[in-house]
Structure formats: C-alpha cells, structure tokens
Amino acid sequence: MDANRTSNAVGRGSGYTSIWDLKGKVLVIAEKPKAARKIADALSQKYFVRNINNVTYFEIRDGIHQIIVASSVGHLYGLTTRENGYPVYTYQWAPLYEVEKKKTHSFNYLEALRRLCTSSSYFVNACDYDIEGSVIGYLIIKFNGDPSRAFRAKFSSLTPSELREAFQKLTRLDYEMIEAGLCRHELDWLWGINVSRALMRTVESFSKRRIILSAGRVQTPTLKYVSDIEKERNLFIPTPVYSVIPTIAKDGVKITLELVNNPIKRKNEAYALAERIRKEGFLTVESYEEHTSSISPPPPFNLGDLQEEAARIYGYSPSKTQSIAEQLYLDALISYPRTNSQKLPRGLDFKGLLTKISQISNYSGLVSELLKETKGFLQPVEGDKDDPAHPAIYPTGVKPVKLNNDQWAVYDLIVRRFLAAFAGSAVIYRSTAKFALPGVNIVFQATGQGIGNLGWYKYYPFHKPSVKALPRFREGEKVRIVEVSVKTAYTRPPQRISKIGMLRWMESVEIGTEATRATIIEKLFERKYLVNTTRGVVVTDLGLGIVETLEIFFPELVKVELTRHFERLMNDIKKGAVKREQVISEARNTLDVLIKKFNENREKVGQILSSRLGIYTPPNKCAICNREEFSNGFCTYHYKAMEQINSVYEEWREKEGISFKDYLEKIKKLKSTGKWVVEVIEHAYGGK
C-alpha cells in the first residue's frame, strides 16, 4: 500500500487505506463501548487501557503506530433550535447533553472524545455500518476533529477477522450515507417539531392551558392504527352464528364434531338440521386421513421475536423485555439485543459456546442431549430477516450470577431458543375424520393430534402442540349419535389492542427501528393518547381527536407512506440524484402550505382538542357525551353507532325473527357489543 497516497488524498481517493499505513496518532471511534473493546482486541494482542473522566479507551503503541480506540455512546449530537413558535425552519446540531438535559452520561463521553480528537492526526469512523453509524461518527469528527483527515471502517460483525480486514481496507468518509442520514434527521425534526408545536399552541391559545402534545412520522401512524381498531370495537354489533354439534360415540369414547364450512344461515335451519340428525341416529364416515407433518425449529431471536415471546409467555411489555435484554447485554450474558437479524454470526464457535453453556447447571442436561442428538453436527436454522450491523441474539456462555426472576425468564428464552436452533424438527401426527348425513349436503369433522417426535420442543417447550386423541375410523363406517345440540355463537370484533400487537404492526409496515419502537409506544401513553385499563389498552378521546385533526390538516403524517417517501429520498441522495438541501427545501414548502391551512382553522381545532382533553365543553355538545355535536344531536361516534344499530337490525331480524326492541335488549347484554352502541341504546331507547 502506498503510504504517501493515503496521507495526501484522504477523502478523495477511491482506493483502500490500511490503518497500519497511517503516520501519527490515529483516533478510532466506535459506536459503543463494547465495540471499542472488540476492535482493540482485534487490532492488537496488547494495548493500554486508559481513561478520561471515567471513560475507558484503548491505546495501541508499537513504536511505529499510535492508535487510540475510543467510543461514542450512540448519538452525541442532536438537532435543536433557538426559535420559539412555529413554523420553525432553522435548527442546528448541538451536543445531546445540552439538547436533552437528562442525557448527562453523554457529557463524559463527548468530553473524552473532544480531548482525544484535539491530539489526533487521523480519524476513523468505526461506528456500526449503517446510516446512523455514519452520522454519529461524522458529527463527532466534524465538530472536534477534521473530516478531511478521516476514514470509514466498514464491517457488519465484530469478529476479529472481519474487523482486521475492515481496518486494512479503510475508505474515505461515506458522504452518501452521511448526507442521507442527516437528511432523515432533519425531515423528522421539521415534521415532528412543527406539527407538535402547531397542536400545542392551538390548544394553548384556545384554552390558555399548556399541554404537551406531539406528532411524528412513526408515532402518528401507530396511533392511527390503534385508533381505527378502537373505533371498530366501539361500534361493533355482534351477529349470531349458528352451528349444529353432534356428539358421537366410538369404542366408548364420546367425540364432539364440528361443521365444515358452516352453511347455516337462520336459527330455524339449525334446529331443523339438528332434528333431522337426531331422527337419523347415525352419521357415515366419509373419509379418514392421517398425516404427519414436521415442524422446523424457530430461528434464533431478533428483538421483535423476543419481545413477542416474552409477551406471550410472561405477559411482559415490549419495553420491559427490551430493558431486561439491554441489561443482560451489559452484563455480557447475551449478544447485542437491538437487532433485526434471525441469523447467527458466521464463524461463531458453536461447539465451544455449547460447552460453556453446559457449565450453567440449568442447561447441562439439555446441552448434552443436544450434542448427543446432533452427534456434534451443529447446523443452526436461520430466519430470513437480517440486519446490516448485528447478528441474531444469542447467549455468550458467560455464567449468569444474581439474576432476578424477570431477567432469568428472558435469559432462559434466549438460551433455549439458541439451543433449539440446532435441534431436529418435531413430528406431529394429525388425523381428520369427516362425517356425512345421507341425503343432506353437509359435512362434519373431528380432528386429532399427537406428537411423534418432540424434536426442538424439548429445548424450547413454550409452543408445545396440544395432544388430542381421535380413534381410527373406517370409510363407510356408521357411527352412532348420542346427542345433537344447537349452538349460537356471535361474531367477534377485532382483537383488543396490545403493546406487542402495536410493535408487531410497526414491524410489519416497517416503521421505527428495533431501538425505538418500544419507546415510541410508551410515548403514546405518556401523551395520554392511550391508557391502560382493566380492559386492556384503550385509545382516549384525546388520541382519537389527534388522529382526526391530523388526518384533515397533515394527512401525510398519519400514513405509513411518509416513511416510504423519506426512504426514497434518502436513496436518491445516496445515488447522488438529488441534494439534501433540495429535499429539505421541498419539505419546508410542503409544510408551509399545510401549516397555513391549519392556522386558518385554529379556533375550530382548538375547540375540538380542548373538548377532547376534557377542559372545555362545547355549547353544541352531544346528547350523550361532551364531544362536539356532529348530527342529530350526536357526536360523530354516537351518530355512527346509531346508524350501525339500525343497519345491523336487518340481519338480526332475518336470522332470529325478533323485534327491534328485543334486538336492542339482546345486543345490549352481549359482551362484545361496542361501547358507543351500548351508550346510544341506553340513551335513546331508555334501556335499563
């Protein structure tokens, strides 16, 4: 490698530079303390461990080289403004400890980096190889060092070999990624700060109350998602679904059957069919099938999968699971948890790791069983999901000490999921018997299930399929009917909102990141857009009002597509097709138009939001609640509920042949009837 070229043409050369060719003091900046240590380990067998203000860094010295490996702690800079009011289009980067007063820990790290930058000749951004990592390292070098003497190290895992190669193949700073990242920060800031301020000022000028309100590219579509479910549940009216359930006897065992493709439309049809079956006394076996299916182990955990499992098995909220996982990571018990990857790192010594895990008494039996079962052939299953910077979550083999119950529960899930990845598929037997009634076009069935081979369930038993016995049947066999009943069930509203459901939805539409989703969900509660009740998560009137207001005045911000739009813009910037300044100026223009329109309606919006906050009663209020009237003396929700009550009656009349009054009595008592529907019945029809 030509040392002259590297030292003269930093930032312009298209070739690689080796860190070992740089003369003078080189400062390597990692994204987090743990990564810094791994980098130091990979670059040299010995180094000095030093510290400034309790911040540890590493110094490699060998007579020729002086390499300092230090670290950031995520972002050390944030966007801020000196202006009050809105619209606001001027902002600058400032140290995070100034912008967010709570972030005091970042002060020591930034101070240490400042001092190290001052005395260094070269800089290497060795933050995670993703857009945020590019921004984090760049801003530190820009404000404290010299970007023209800076390089980028590119690695996607912290294995020694990959790290060594990355530091021999340093490139110039990746300005394409940096510009795209800076742009994302600015766009989020412009939209978030301006719309949040618009909402707050509007309430403040109407009711003289200062209440914190917010909106943003990720939180607002998430709120819209739960708000749609809330409305659907509140307006829901169940309708009856009839089925006929025969019970048969075989070898002294009673088996209840279910209807296949239930064709029954009316109540009297159900009773007629039941009577017909009773008279017949027998059903004929139309078919009997047995089949086995094999179920592969689930992939190793990414954060979302871990959060989902901890919610399902232990009822933990996503943020609780995440903070436990972060603690386990800081205690060196598990790998980096904020990952989307379902793939274990290449080159991880599985055998060595399993041996370490077997030293932990809870797992020694399981590990020896696994080694026996696999005969030492360790090939883990992997999922499709990947992450540019981190592998799936796996245990490090470090022995846990003094974990509390919650920590143990999460750690246990991670270890078992890791073990299961190497285990064999489970084998499940399923059997289905279908029954027909001569002369009637109707089919009943019964199913059975058994476990042929536990496979990976031995290691990760939380999903174990249930066992349900079903005797063998012969085709054409006649089975005796012991009993026939008619069952009336009711249609169900969409499932109640849960935090994990919100997180899964955010993942599915790809908004937010592993590091932020749980926090953003909690933020919606902090703003009182959502509340936890004994009935589960409920969207408040304020939450519904915020969504409806934003849908009118800032419709872009309510949709998931804004994220897609930002992503396209960022890609264009990376390709050099467009400049950041141009993108920002277009965003300003868009916002400017929307804000003007919003301001023309401030009085009205202030009134609506204040009434939703419960700090103002509109003169034209709903007959049932304190919301503003929409039509016929009702607010929009109760008006819609009224419409719903009238239209769903048709279905009930056809099916049950009951009067309107009886219908109201009936649905009022059903558990899944929506809140607004019940309120209208109680109000308008004087029900008890």
Place this chain on the structure above:
DNA sequence: GCAAGGTC
C-alpha cells in the same frame, strides 16, 4: 417542550 434515532 415538541421527532426519531442511537446507547448507558
């Protein structure tokens, strides 16, 4: 004080 993004 307001976003979303990192990480302790």
